[in-house]
Amino acid sequence: MRLSPALYVLVAAGSLTQAAAVDKRDLASEIWADIESAASCTACEALLVVLKGLAAFGNTIFVDTITEVCKLSGADDPDVCEGAVALEGPILAQDLRGMTVGSHTSTLFCNTFFGLCPFPAVTPYSVTFPSPKPATTRPAVSGQPPLTFVHISDIHVDQFYETGASYNCTKPICCRPYTAADAPGNNGYPAGPYGNTACDAPVSLEDSMFAAINSIAPNAAFTIFTGDIVDHAVWLVNETQVTADIQDAYSHMASLPHVYTTAGNHEASPVNAFNPAAVKTSLDIQWLYNLLATDNQPYLGSDAQEIQNFGAYSTKFAGGNLRIISINSNLYYKENYWLYEKTMESDPSGQLAWLVSELDAAEQAGENVYIIGHMAMGLDDALHDGSNYFNQIVDRYSATIAALFFGHTHVDQFEIAYTDYTNPSFSNALEVSYLAPSMTPTSGPPAFQVVSVDPVTFGVLDITTYIANISDPSYQNGPTWVEYYSAKQAYGPLVDPPLTDPTAELTPAFWHNVTVAFENDDTAFQSYIAHKSRGWNVPSCTGDCKTSEICGMRAAEAQYNCATVTPGINFRKRDEGLERLPGVVEERVCDGARLRPLLSKLAARDGLLEEMLEKVQVKYRE
Incomplete structure (x- = not known):
């Protein structure tokens, strides 16, 4: 590490008085030098000593210094640095003050924020169940006429969107008059009235999609909304x-069939900040849980009050033998900084124990269950520990759970749960998690899905995706919503024997066999890749990309998804370091936090290192 001797003494001593005398630009420069030189897990741990010392000086000095680092790096515009670090920095500082360097928490921190340490091994923890797993399995479908419902996710409605504002701005999200040059009439990149791929959704797009849902699926029994307003x-x-924003969105959703909702990571302020009950803070998220309980009361009745506990609830669908359990997956989300406690909890807020009790009661009552949440638990966004413990529950109650539904990635994909992830096969495939594409067009054409299910078992029979082609020249005259593809029609013919019967279930075994077909039929696999982004700027995915993609399909538990960590300092203007340019498919646009892309890309060298260092030198010569 290259920390100057004088500054090291101040940091090690934790002297607030002396530290206050250090010019924040000098301190930022030293921090910058240490961050860019860190290239291993050991170096990251040494860096944490410095950051812990900085955090010990108090939130004000920590926020001021990291803000200056952000500005010097060019990671974001100065106002974005100031706003984001002011919101997220105090949480990070509290984490660092309580963190023991070399612990499970600090290793995970270095992995998440810097990409320098390997994934720490899952901390062994056995979920307690009231009774052993029964020998029963999911029932066969009834063959009766199907029931349908609608799945929507990640609407991200921008109440400040302005038609004519620039869609080519310097901020993480555009189509707002941030400056006079961005305002309508003053730019060469005017946004249309129904949205742009560089921007979140205008209210007009929300109204258009909800009207299309009522027109296309007039007989839908209910709607699932998997978060992010x-x-x-x-x-x-x-x-x-x-x-x-939440109240406005819920008022619009009142036009849809009976809505079951879940909380996305963007429903918090600061973003992602869902503190477990054991973490006491003035930034407590209870206000959100109270709000969601009130706003869900028309749909859930007295069951809505459960949301006040930790943002989850369990309720019975009035039209059939189905229970819908909405979990707060943000309590296992690695970008939720509140989770990086000195000793990380096995069951934050007791949600997993609650889930077990709800599933056990459903099993005893002979109910079918849908679990809904925002972040799918097999994603590399999920903490491995929480994902493992959740998967134990899914395995135990696999005969009761009919399917799981999530959002968050903005793309159309699925994850399979197995009894043995080291040897996945059709015979040990247990459950399927379905991830819906987004309404916001940042990852392609706005979309929603109509799900066809057996009315007795609630097994999924088909999923049909509908889109409005934002690339069509007539789109800005008013979106036209059309069927994009049917999962059964696209993938049913790939398996042997083909699955084409409208009343046949898309079972976990079926989906595993589809992944085998993808391995052997590259045309079919590339069709899946196109479906993910609704045909928008379809990326090339061969070799390692294909292997990793199929691995992710076979990993409803995060530690098996083949995700790797890669250090680098690719500074860009979008979440996770991706530049906002036409033709870039961004699968991480939902992360939201600005500190992680700042810190994670500071850790090692790539083609932009010299440019960044030169900027620092110029800054300090001024």
């Missing part, structure tokens, strides 16, 4: 805006 301008978001 608030826009991506996270450096400007506060509790007042989040409250207004």
Whole structure:
């Protein structure tokens, strides 16, 4: 590490008085030098000593210094740095003050934020169940006429979207008049009235999609909404805006068939900040749980009050033998900084124990269950420990759980749960998680899905995706919503024997066999890749990309998804370091936090290192 001797003494001593005398630009420069030189897990742990010392000086010095680092790096515009670090920095500082360097928490921190340490091994923990797993399995479908429902996700409505504002701005999300040059009439990149792929969704797009749902699926029994209402301008978001956004979205959703909702990571302010009950803070998320309980009351009745506990609930569908359990997956999300406690909890807020009790009661009552949440638990966004413990529950109650539904990635994909992830096969495939594409067009054409299910077993029979082609020249005259593809029609013929019967279930075994077909039939696999982004700027995916993609399909538990960590300092203007340019498919646009892309890309060298260092030198010569 290259920390100057004088500054090291101040940091090690934790002297607030002396540290206050250090010019924040000098301190930022030293921090910058240490970050860019860190290239191993050991170096990251040494860096944590410095950051812990900085955090010990208090939130003000920590926020001021990291803000200066952000500005010097060019990671974001100065106002974005100031807003984001002011919101997220105090949480990070509290984490660092309680962290023991070399612990499970610090290793995970280095893995998540810097990409320098390997994934730590899952901490062994056995979930307690009231009774052993029964020998029963999921029932066969009844063959009766199907029931349908609608799945929507990640609407990200931008109440500040302006038609004519520039869609080619310097901020993480555009189509707002951030400056006079961005305002309508003053730019060469005017946004249309129904949205742009560089921007979140205008209210007009929300109205268009909801009207299309009622027209295309007039007989839908209900709607599942798997989270994320608030826009991506996270450096400007506060509790007042989040409250207004949620209430406005719920008022629009009143036009849809009976809605079951879940909380997305953007429903918090600061973004992602869902503190477990054991973490006491003035930034407590209870206000959101109270709000969601009130706003869900028309749909859930007295069951809505459960949301006040930790943002989850369990309720019975009035039209059949189905229980819908909505979990708060943000309590296992690695970008939720509140989770990086000195000793990380096995069951934050007791949600897993609650889930077991609800599933056990459903099993005893002979109910079918849908679990809904925002973040699918097999994604590399999920903490491996929490994902493992959740998967134990899914395995135990696999005969009761009919399917799981999530969002978050903005793309159309699925994950399979197995009894043995080291040897996945059709015979040990247990459950399927379905991830819906987004309404917000940042990852392609706005979309929703109509799900056809057996009315007795609630097994999934088909999923049909509908889109509005945002690349069509007539789109801005008013979106036209059309069928994009049917899962059964696209993938049913790939297996042997073909699965084409409208009343046949898309079982976990079926989906495993589809992944085998993808391995052997590259045309079919490339069709799947196109479906993920609704045909928008379809990326090339061969070799390692294909292997990793199929691995992810076979991993409803995060530690098996083949994700790797890669250090680098690719500074860009979008989440996870991806530049906002036409033709870039971004699968991480939902992360939201600005500090992680800042810190994670500071850790090692790539083609932009010299440019960044030169900027620092110029800055300090001024």
